[in-house]
Amino acid sequence: MASRSSVIVWTVLAHLAAELPSARFGLASAPVRRAAWARGLRRAFERLGPAFIKLGQLISVRPDEFSDELVAEMRSMQDAVPPLPAEAIRSVIEAEFGVGPDELWATFDDEPLASASIAQVHRATLAAAYRPVWGESLPAGADVVVKVVRPGAAASIRGDVAVARRLAGLIARTRLARRFDPVALLDEFATTLERELDLRVEGRFSDRFLFDFRDDPKVVAPRIVWPKSTARVLTMEFMRGWRLTEIEAAKAAGVDCFGLAVHGATAFMRQVFVYGRYHADLHPANLFVTPDNTIAYLDFGIVGYLTPEERMNITQVMAALVYRDADRAMRYSERLGVHVPPDRVEAVRAGLGTLLDGTTRPDGTRDFAHFGLGFLSLLGEHGVRIPSGYGLLIKSLATVEGVARALYPEIDIVATAQPFTTRILGAAMGDPARLRERMPEAVRAALRVLLT
Template sequence: MSSRARQIAGVVLRHQARALARSAFGLAGRARLRAASARAWREAFEELGPAFIKLGQLISVRPDEFSDEIVAQMQAMQDAVPALPAAAIREVVRSEFGRDADELWDCFEDEPVASASIAQVHRARLKRAYRPVWGGELPAGARVAVKVIRPGAAEAIRADVAVARRLAEAVVRRGLVRRIDPVALLDEFAASVERELDLRVEGRFADRFAFDFRDDPVVQAPRIVWPLTARRVLTMEFIEGWRLTEVDRALAEGVDFYGLAVHGAEAFMRQVFVYGRYHADLHPANVFVTPENRIAYLDFGIVGYLTPQERYHITQVMAALVYRDPDRALTHSAELGVHVPPEKVQTVRRELGELLDALARPGEGTNETSSFAHFGYGFLRLLGRHGIEIPSGYGMLIKSLATVEGCSRMLYPEIDIIATAQPFTTRVLAKALADPAVLRERMPEAVRAALRVLVS
């Protein structure tokens, strides 16, 4: 076993020993022991650094494979670390461009505005005007955010992934896990992190996002400055605004929270159901509301892509949720790769129907029971209980939709995302079904769906 593998094992064992102590060595009950153990996993991952913090974020979207306690702890993972000295960041800039930061930008600030496990962000000003790929010109002197990959972060993450994969293979060989496939999870994780380590990928998605929403006066993304962007450095427009955790300050400035909450939810549905590319790492730090009553999306490091066929079937699954139709949900989930064995179809359909029936109709019940998250995570857990494999990306999409719901409720707690989704999904499906080829194929199903709408 390598020294890093021993270190990883030591950190995990130390935190789990603390969990045993917190739970009175199990005497306080199984629930308290599970909660303490899940907290210990999160604390160990945070201590082990960038690779494990990112792995924890992946685990947080897999309630089908991990316990509720672990999923909740990983969702609370803190990706904030002490800032590196400015000299280290400036050296990365010099390595990428062959010039000092002060030659590239005016007023490059040594004090970062954000510092995470992979990158940190510094403010600066443009030396000269720049016309971006999409949007208006950024004038000379415009404030920009310069995101820089922390030196050594990429190498450390790749090394940790390799060690973790060897440990996972050993665990699988010894038959120590049955419910999850840790090797497949790490392979999915490694591919995601490689994309995140190349900031040019993030810049290209930000440009595409701006193009998608070019006619939307409410949705905003930072404009990218490509001459000052490289693999490890991304220069973008600095957007002023308030985080979703600062709603009181924004309210005092007259921000229309209800309008932004509804518009933001619909904007994300457009990303998923219409464009087939979506921001997959939305959380309160990545969404701003601006003084101009706009929604600004930041940090496009983690994104999801969908084919036209996947978009259609996912829209149908959302329609199944809106109209509480378990048969439709199972039919179109199967087209997305959720294959229920024939002998389990009746049981899964019954349990899914019960889950849908538990959703309160608009104006009834609580936010918890009428939420998309209640359905989405419940569906994943249902499939996990029956040993049904979840396709890659399916969990990430559900997590993203649930997170959008959470962000919308930070703006307006009473918003009903399911009710908001109803007219949107109906319009999207109507447009798809207007295609003559699709209409011929889907006519029987469309008639049944229309009848369900009329009697609901």
């Protein structure tokens, strides 16, 4: 354990030292220095293996906790590792099922489709038809994807997390911990990783997603083949189509990119504002457009959950953006745990008003990322701590906007949100408990208007 701690510390220090010339030995401007240290950390994390690659991915979805340079650098983290030989993967499958892949599937391709730090993915075909939890049956011979956790990945990740926890305890006592709580981040990271190591969690989310979107034939996710799945092996439907990185090919094939951009954005809002559970790791590789004009969500490794109360408050914050209402944004952000000290309220409200008025792009569409990320920096400038989850959601919405704009550059995600949030808040007005709570004040206000 001690030797692994030394390896971690020395790898990080060596990669930071390698960036000293780029940072002009500490004499460069602050953004240049931050970019150099971020690059060094990213390279060290890639070198240190799966646990650190995942830690980097977690940092990349937390712009509320880390600098822009570090978030951008971690976003470019490569989670592609050399594939393991087929024998190693076959032995995991045999350990899980007691038989080899040739007895489980009609065909099993030894050539991997992809190889990442935690799992490797192979193509196979079903030996027998299967009726999934939701959706139509998969026939015998259907193409499937078999995701297999790399042997030793769980043990090495758990070992590294234990070491990193000790190091986080040490960092917590230094001034590096001013902006974030390293121990809390490590705990959140450990929980996320444990979920990712048990592939059944991802499978269940996919089932739930299919159920949530049962009335929407344009939004799909892979169906799971449960008899051929365990904690370390997940068998799911093979999705045909184009990743968003291959969008030109999709356009050439006649896919309705504008329709899918609007629909994909609406589907994400439905996940957040209606169901309170959402895909929190959306990037162009996790979204497919298919030849029959549907949008497929893949890889539910990192997901976000909201309580009904959080969901309503977040809808109110989104409505505040739609209707440029700074007071509404302040009121409901407070309910989400964004506590602005009384002496800063006016300054934050003024900054927020400026942000709300400045979200329009030259083409007349509105820019959510400008507002969302600007709001997070504004809070940071005023020393306001941002609750866990709030930053993750804002980043996710900004990513959805980026993804939708990759499909159709003129899309206005704020305009897409308008009917959604208005309808939800309008429906909430009829809630009997709310009516009972608000009616006396409404009557008093009406009388005030009539009598003065």
